[in-house]
Amino acid sequence: MKKIFLILFILIVSILAYFYFFYRNESLISLLETTEEEEFYIDNYSIFGQHLNISGCIDEVIDNDLSLVLKNEEEDIVLGGNFYKNENRTCFKISDKINDGIFLDDLKIGSYLLLVRENDNENLKYYTLQNKTKYENLEYYTVTRNDKNNKINIIFDISKEKNYVEFKIEEEKLKDDVYDIVIDPGHGGKDVGSSGTLDGTTYYESDLTLDIALSLKEKLERLGLKVKLTREDDTYLEPYGDGGRALLPNYYKSKYSISLHLNSAYGNMNYGGVEVYTPNDINYDFSIILANNVAEIVGYSKKGTDKISNGVYYTYFTKQDIENSNSEMLEKNMKPYDIKENSPYMYMIREVGGINTGAYIDGRNDYYGLNNYYNSNITAEPYLIEMAYINYNKDLNKLIKDKEDFAEAICDSISEYLNIS
Ligand SMILES: [Zn+2]
Numbered sequence: 001m002k003k004i005f006l007i008l009f010i011l012i013v014s015i016l017a018y019f020y021f022f023y024r025n026e027s028l029i030s031l032l033e034t035t036e037e038e039e040f041y042i043d044n045y046s047i048f049g050q051h052l053n054i055s056g057c058i059d060e061v062i063d064n065d066l067s068l069v070l071k072n073e074e075e076d077i078v079l080g081g082n083f084y085k086n087e088n089r090t091c092f093k094i095s096d097k098i099n100d101g102i103f104l105d106d107l108k109i110g111s112y113l114l115l116v117r118e119n120d121n122e123n124l125k126y127y128t129l130q131n132k133t134k135y136e137n138l139e140y141y142t143v144t145r146n147d148k149n150n151k152i153n154i155i156f157d158i159s160k161e162k163n164y165v166e167f168k169i170e171e172e173k174l175k176d177d178v179y180d181i182v183i184d185p186g187h188g189g190k191d192v193g194s195s196g197t198l199d200g201t202t203y204y205e206s207d208l209t210l211d212i213a214l215s216l217k218e219k220l221e222r223l224g225l226k227v228k229l230t231r232e233d234d235t236y237l238e239p240y241g242d243g244g245r246a247l248l249p250n251y252y253k254s255k256y257s258i259s260l261h262l263n264s265a266y267g268n269m270n271y272g273g274v275e276v277y278t279p280n281d282i283n284y285d286f287s288i289i290l291a292n293n294v295a296e297i298v299g300y301s302k303k304g305t306d307k308i309s310n311g312v313y314y315t316y317f318t319k320q321d322i323e324n325s326n327s328e329m330l331e332k333n334m335k336p337y338d339i340k341e342n343s344p345y346m347y348m349i350r351e352v353g354g355i356n357t358g359a360y361i362d363g364r365n366d367y368y369g370l371n372n373y374y375n376s377n378i379t380a381e382p383y384l385i386e387m388a389y390i391n392y393n394k395d396l397n398k399l400i401k402d403k404e405d406f407a408e409a410i411c412d413s414i415s416e417y418l419n420i421s
Contacts, residue, residue: 027073028111028112028113032113032164034126035126035162036127038059039127039128039129039130039162039163040058040116040129040130041129041131042055042129042130042133042165045131045133045135045377046355046356046378047104047140047377048098048356048379048381050103050104050142050255050381051103051104052101052104053094053095053098053101054092054101055091055092055093056092056132057086057089057090057091057092058090058116058127059088059089060088060089061085061088061089061090062090064118064120065118065119066081066083066092066117066118067079067080067116068080068081068114068115068116069114069126070112070113070114070167071112071115071117072112074110077107077112078117079094080094081093082094092116096281097282097283098279098281098282098353098356098357099282100282100283104142105143105150107167108169109169109170109171111167111168111169112167112169113164113165113166113167114165114166114167115127116129128165129163129164129165130163131156131163131165133377136156137153137155137156138152138153138378139151139152139153139154141172141174141253143180143418143420144174144180145420147224148173149173149174151171151172152167153168153169154166177252178226178252178253179226180225180227180254181225181226181228181258182227182230182248182254183216183228183229183230183258183260184213184230184231184245184249184257184259184348185213185214185231186205186260186261186262187204187205187209188206188234189234189235189236189237192204192205192207193205193209193261194262194390194391195264196264196396198393198396203399205262206234208262208390208399208403210231210233211403212260212387212406212410213229213260214229214232215403215404216407216410216411219407219408220411220414223420224420225414225418225420228248228252228254230245239351239368240368240369241368241370242369244369244371245348246347246351246371247351247371247372249379249380249382250376250378250379250380251372251373255381256382256383256414257348257382258383258384258410258414259348259382259383259384259385260385260410261384261385261386262387262389262390263275263388264389264390264391265391270392271302272298272301272302272388272389272392273299273300273389273395274295274297274300275311275386276291276312276383276385276386277313277346277384278312278314278349278383279353279356279381280314280316280343280357284308284309284312285417286383286417287308287312287383288309288312290383290410291310291311291312292310292311293409294311294385294388295311296409298388298398301313301386301389315344315345316341316343316344317340317342317344317345318342321345322339325337325339329365334367335364337361337362338360339360340358340360343357344357344358346384348384349382349383349384351373352373352380353379353380353381353382354371354373354375354376354377356377357382359371359375360374361374362374362375
């Protein structure tokens with residue numbers, strides 16, 4: 001008898017849930033009927049780290065106030081948009097910085113239409129958006145907070161008379177193979193990286209970065225974050241191809257990728273301090289926090305080239321670098337890559353960031369393999385930190401004796417930036 005009640009209960013709940021979702025979706029579609037005839041089109045959109053960047057236009061001049069909104073029956077969530085006129089068109093670009101724009105982790109649970117809202121003397125008009133990019137639906141998980149995540153589905157629907165973009169946001173824990181952050185201890189196995197000697201013992205970059213990464217993982221997990229290391233022991237990782245180091249942050253759908261390295265200076269043995277490497281022309285808030293916190297242990301690097309601010313750096317391909325690369329590839333009988341001038345030089349920044357950061361390992365040369373994500377419009381936000389100089393005794397001493405301090409400083413930077421404690 002009990003069983004029958006249970007089955008009946010499940011049946012009723014299922015029917016109610018079906019009607020609830022059906023009604024919600026229908027109400028969203030009924031909103032479409034109140035939109036204007038003309039529509040905007042999206043010419044670019046991408047998710048980099050925790051931000052959605054989006055741009056587009058409409059083929060007419062609109063003089064009234066415009067803003068991008070997420071709308072459902074209850075409310076309009078205003079996202080901004082930075083609208084401007086461009087000849088006979090009206091365009092928007094949510095941000096010039098790839099790691100800025102719509103902060104996805106703040107969006108509330110619900111189903112919304114992405115619309116452009118025009119304020120015509122308090123009379124509100126709405127325009128739908130059509131996706132004119134080659135990219136399709138996206139799925140994004142927010143960073144874990146209090147053991148919870150939201151899943152955001154951005155859906156481009158062309159099944160109705162009008163094209164529309166739907167944001168479906170629901171609470172859902174990370175799937176097994178999805179992580180918040182990937183920490184990448186540099187080098188490993190046959191690739192020991194740089195080395196330094198103190199009191200007759202030689203220390204290798206690959207060992208020290210692994211020790212610090214293991215400790216950092218533990219600390220971040222104590223904050224409730226789900227963390228994946230690119231390697232957990234002394235193994236060698238290929239940079240590209242299946243299981244390649246540069247692919248792992250995106251394979252695990254992580255929001256951030258932080259590579260840990262140690263510097264070494266040629267000649268000048270008094271070189272020391274921290275250098276944080278970032279993609280170019282981004283919002284540098286996180287890099288600055290990271291550099292400042294690690295500088296409390298070893299100071300800022302004195303390196304003057306490629307410097308953005310104290311301890312923050314950007315290395316890029318110059319015209320000469322590209323010419324060198326092209327002739328080297330030709331000598332090896334390989335096809336030259338499509339390298340853009342001023343794009344990031346370090347592969348863990350360039351390739352992890354995909355097209356946003358100028359990735360080019362596109363499978364044209366078997367020897368290097370393929371970066372499956374080089375053309376992706378959803379990627380992790382990559383950083384690389386040279387925590388200290390391994391061949392500068394003052395730094396090496398700290399690396400051996402105060403290893404925990406480095407893990408602590410990086411953990412504090414992440415928790416400060418993500419506002420998690
Ligand atoms: Zn290194």
